[in-house]
Amino acid sequence: MLTLKLALRNIVGAGIRTWLNVVALSLSFVIIIFMQGLYNGMNDQVERATIDALYGGGQYWQKLYDPYDPLSLTDAHAVVPANIESLMTNNEATPILIRQATIYPEGHFRSILLKGIDPNQHVLTLPSFLLNEHRNLKGDGSIPALIGTRMAKSVGLQKGDEITVQWRDVHGTFDARDMKIVEVMKTPVQEIDNDQIWISLDRIQELTSMPGQATMVVLKQKVKDQKSEATFKNVPGWNFKNLEFLLADIHALVKQKTIGASILYTILLFLALLAIFDTQVLSIFRRKKEIGTLMALGMTRAKIIRLFTIEGAFHAFLAAIVAALYGIPLLVYIARTGIALPASYDTMGYAFGEKLLPAYSAGLMIGTTLLVLLSTTVVSFLPTRRIARLKPTDALRGRLS
Amino acid sequence: MQNSAIIKTENLSKTYPLGLTALKALDTVNLSVATGEFLGFIGPSGSGKTTLLNIIGCLDAPTSGSAKVLGQPVESLSHKEAARLRMNRIGFIFQTFNLLPVYTVFENVEFPLLLLGMDAERRRGHVMDALQWVGLADRADSKPAQLSGGECQRVAIARAIVKKPELVLADEPTANLDAKNSHHIMQTMVQLNKELKTTFVFATHDEKVMAYLNRKIVLADGRIVKDEAGGQKSNVRDQKP
Numbered sequence A: 001m002l003t004l005k006l007a008l009r010n011i012v013g014a015g016i017r018t019w020l021n022v023v024a025l026s027l028s029f030v031i032i033i034f035m036q037g038l039y040n041g042m043n044d045q046v047e048r049a050t051i052d053a054l055y056g057g058g059q060y061w062q063k064l065y066d067p068y069d070p071l072s073l074t075d076a077h078a079v080v081p082a083n084i085e086s087l088m089t090n091n092e093a094t095p096i097l098i099r100q101a102t103i104y105p106e107g108h109f110r111s112i113l114l115k116g117i118d119p120n121q122h123v124l125t126l127p128s129f130l131l132n133e134h135r136n137l138k139g140d141g142s143i144p145a146l147i148g149t150r151m152a153k154s155v156g157l158q159k160g161d162e163i164t165v166q167w168r169d170v171h172g173t174f175d176a177r178d179m180k181i182v183e184v185m186k187t188p189v190q191e192i193d194n195d196q197i198w199i200s201l202d203r204i205q206e207l208t209s210m211p212g213q214a215t216m217v218v219l220k221q222k223v224k225d226q227k228s229e230a231t232f233k234n235v236p237g238w239n240f241k242n243l244e245f246l247l248a249d250i251h252a253l254v255k256q257k258t259i260g261a262s263i264l265y266t267i268l269l270f271l272a273l274l275a276i277f278d279t280q281v282l283s284i285f286r287r288k289k290e291i292g293t294l295m296a297l298g299m300t301r302a303k304i305i306r307l308f309t310i311e312g313a314f315h316a317f318l319a320a321i322v323a324a325l326y327g328i329p330l331l332v333y334i335a336r337t338g339i340a341l342p343a344s345y346d347t348m349g350y351a352f353g354e355k356l357l358p359a360y361s362a363g364l365m366i367g368t369t370l371l372v373l374l375s376t377t378v379v380s381f382l383p384t385r386r387i388a389r390l391k392p393t394d395a396l397r398g399r400l401s
Numbered sequence B: 001m002q003n004s005a006i007i008k009t010e011n012l013s014k015t016y017p018l019g020l021t022a023l024k025a026l027d028t029v030n031l032s033v034a035t036g037e038f039l040g041f042i043g044p045s046g047s048g049k050t051t052l053l054n055i056i057g058c059l060d061a062p063t064s065g066s067a068k069v070l071g072q073p074v075e076s077l078s079h080k081e082a083a084r085l086r087m088n089r090i091g092f093i094f095q096t097f098n099l100l101p102v103y104t105v106f107e108n109v110e111f112p113l114l115l116l117g118m119d120a121e122r123r124r125g126h127v128m129d130a131l132q133w134v135g136l137a138d139r140a141d142s143k144p145a146q147l148s149g150g151e152c153q154r155v156a157i158a159r160a161i162v163k164k165p166e167l168v169l170a171d172e173p174t175a176n177l178d179a180k181n182s183h184h185i186m187q188t189m190v191q192l193n194k195e196l197k198t199t200f201v202f203a204t205h206d207e208k209v210m211a212y213l214n215r216k217i218v219l220a221d222g223r224i225v226k227d228e229a230g231g232q233k234s235n236v237r238d239q240k241p
């Protein structure tokens, strides 16, 4: 208690230097929390959007389907079994048929995926209904097709453009049709965007002579919630992939990105800690005579070390208070309004929403506070070990040892 | 009580390594100081006054010989025991005042009582008493930077005596003060010596200080060369061993 009291007296008495350190540390607090919150929010958003647009409540994969092996697609199609079919008729699941295809944008060969989805589905947020609105194109005209912004950019297509798409049907025979881009969808989800063209399910089944067939069937989210996973397991020829499995890639990516981001605030925190360290070293250097006086007045070295360490650590306490004063309103404001992203931002290879909404958890706040407190204490303690070697008489002279 | 030695040294020596040789800062010092004395070590610069005072204050240890201070053998005290002895029973006054600059006058004087764990109410009473003795009760809320040198030293005296120690050690307390202030603080200490029976030991080469001493121990090259009673301005209570 006494040491706390004295430490507070000393650091408040130290004036401007204290406040400079406190401000630097409080910036670290706010930026760490802001950056982490940003990433958390971003990850939540991407995850949410991916689930809504593609993963649903989990997917049945035709047993040969392997997303990492495009060749597997040749055979990864089958008629949807009856027990899943019943879910489909209740609008609780929707099938997707995936075929390999080729396009020739500006004369260059390009391998893509042609995906068929029911335009009337209400299982996923993927805007398949857009295919329906242009149903009148069916017949002699070109096939209505939907692509994402990334795809549109990378192949140079715009809404209303036509492109020839070539594929093999069920017998391995080449076939080709013109497709008309009826809409370019803006989506944060790369997996419904990159190198793929969406058309209506019945058209692709018809074109490839695979009636009633699919590569995967996506469950509606609430279906997964209501029924136990065991009921999904037993579908011969189909493997159920739950969300945990489907999200593994995203989570891995997020982890990688988070590590990358933490480098920035590690540097910032390091600089703030350096300032504290510097203050401590300088303190012990300049206040040598004071240390001698404290010894003469009857303080032991251990007590003086504790006093100086607590003084240093107090910077973090004050910084937490200062950070709360300006940081909480700022972060709350940003969390409310979100951060608008420039349109080209997603070319960085990460899926973003149009607006980022940072998410700050209690764990993040407490974790950051503990991290800063702990590191400040360590950094404050390290230089004080010099005091342990200081003789009272030398200290009183203000002599350097 | 008056006959008991508060300080007693036997063949006390202190050497500092100096290149290949050694510097004898104190050379077989034999000394006995009785409770209530008002004495000083005097002598030229480098004669060992500060060294002797530091050993008596348990801030330093002798190289050989022994020093008994307040019944404790200085040479065998641990750092912690020495600190405890200083905290409880010894007050220090320094040439450069050594006030804690960020503290107010009150807080500076309060400091030794905080270390002793005294409660706030008693602390306040003691601090104000001490400030009254040195005539600075009205400056309690000032910072040391706002005081004159003489006032600073009076605060330092208040800090040294606030816990009513048995022994006060003062190293060149007037070296940074003008004549008027020097006399003022010496008179304050003479009075405290009379009223509280506190033993005062000075290290000085200031004639003004010497005038108040009732015993002068003259050092030269680390040895006691003269030990004389005297001091017209002091109370008469000199006791030679």
Ligand SMILES: Nc1ncnc2c1ncn2[C@@H]1O[C@H](COP(=O)(O)OP(=O)(O)OP(=O)(O)O)[C@@H](O)[C@H]1O
Pocket (backbone or CB within 6 Å): B016, B017, B023, B024, B025, B043, B044, B045, B046, B047, B048, B049, B050, B051, B052, B203, B205
């Ligand atoms: N830590 C030390 N290391 C080496 N030599 C020292 C040390 N402290 C004191 N000395 C030497 O011991 C001798 C006595 O020093 P001391 O400080 O006791 O003298 P003093 O009488 O107080 O002098 P002054 O009047 O100048 O204060 C001096 O020669 C000094 O150089």
Ligand SMILES: [Mg+2]
Pocket (backbone or CB within 6 Å): B049, B050, B051, B171, B203
């Ligand atoms: Mg000296």
